[in-house]
Amino acid sequence: MKPSFEQDSDLIRRAQSGEKAAYGLLVQSYMQPAYYSALALVGSHDDALDLSQQAFIRTWKAISRFEAGKKFFTWYYRILRNLCLNRLRDRSRHARTFSDFDNVIDIADEASDPSALLEREQLRSEVRSALGKLRPEEREIIVMKEFDDYSYMEISELLECPIGTVMSRLYYARKHLKELLEDLL
């Protein structure tokens, strides 16, 4: 169940007074969206686990500066996102390519109409590969919308940009994806 703002505020107050167990409950509330958000950006299980945990350590270190009235996950996400983008930059500097996205995306449901199955499977398989070819920021916004079903307002908070920019970024990310899949659409 999604934690409420009031529950978070209470846990943060307790964490700010040094109660690690309260912070632990906060971590447990958000570890899954944290891990999956990192996975969408970096495309590797080990990196997603490492970076999402590192981000929780950083937010703990800075918890005294957390402003009441803000959303914890929005604050946490900014730190996580920077860590992920830095890791990707390090990877590109060391010539490690991002090639394993096929291994971190799964099929969410099965087609019910057998006649459409083959065509649909081919398209899904190609979409999965194409997602790995997008820029991380493009993949991030597509995953937020299509996998996590965030509203424009929620995406705008997480990415700290106006809703108009969210729509524009979504359009260009989808356009790039469409271009990669033009023959199948």
Place this chain on the structure above:
Amino acid sequence: MIRMDDDRFRMLMMKALDGELAGSEHSEFENFLSEEKRMNEWNKYRKLKEATMSLKMKTPSGEIWDSYWGGVYNCFERGFA
């Protein structure tokens, strides 16, 4: 003028794809779709969205959630906090 129409159509198309059209935007978007070129583009984006939505991030083994907080906590204890 054409450029403005294109920008407006794209914005409405994103909203339509994501169920965020409001009020008179529905009929405005329908009007755009009377052009075959725009209807074709809309159909491609719809197909793309449907395929993308049928995917999800792979679920890791259940144990990672059991040990997740422990991993963070151990870093505190080792003095990284």
